[in-house]
Amino acid sequence: AQTVTQSQPEMSVQEAETVTLSCTYDTSESDYYLFWYKQPPSRQMILVIRQEAYKQQNATENRFSVNFQKAAKSFSLKISDSQLGDAAMYFCAYLIQGAQKLVFGQGTRLTINP
Amino acid sequence: GAVVSQHPSWVICKSGTSVKIECRSLDFQATTMFWYRQFPKQSLMLMATSNEGSKATYEQGVEKDKFLINHASLTLSTLTVTSAHPEDSSFYICSAPRAGAMYEQYFGPGTRLTVT
Secondary structure, three states: OOEEEOOOOEEEEEOOOOEEEOOEEEOOOOOOEEEEEEEOOOOOOEEEEEEEOOOOOOOEEOOEEEEEEOOOOEEEEEEOOOOHHHOEEEEEEEEEOOOOEEEEOOOEEEEEEO | OOOEEEEOOEEEEOOOOOEEEEEEEOOOOOOEEEEEEEOOOOOEEEEEEEEOOOOOEEOOOOOOOOEEEEEEEOOEEEEEEOOOOHHHOEEEEEEEEEOOEEEEEEEOOOEEEEEO
16 A cells, blocks of 8 residues: 655744755555645645656756655655745645545644744 | 635534535536545545545545535535534545546645534
């Protein structure tokens, strides 16, 4: 069964600095999607970034980028120029394509220090 | 972007009563919707997959007679918590992928259920 592991329950970073959140996953599939979602205090889930496994190029969205290492089954999120509004829970997720279900990691709570 | 709504956003009910939560895709059709449960400071746990026109598929350990799911139309799925008890108190979230684009999932804002 597919599993997603986030080993950092909490992270903190100074405003304007860079932080990397870690995620590893386990799967026997060769084609799949990975995601990072943000859940602010409002608890609305917000898609941050998506990576297709067949693409070797790492996905980027403005200040957010990923380091996708398929062989190592690693999918880390880098947030550059951290802003106060980035404070939230961040969840790494894997899409089980056949069942079309998302499997979430345990989450990392990110604090931004002013 | 696509919008998914949930109603109510917050509900309090007495132990032993039933409560219905609605999930609507406002500007797209969704043949499948997903229901999650989230405890405080924890991750999202998938409860069931709601399928339009057919029975829901429940995850292992989820009581299908307690959590009734009905996917009445291509834009509406409902979750009914029957004979609610305090341990059912939680945050319930639905998501709806666009038909034909399952990697694009849109989440509702969630419903906080408190059972007294």
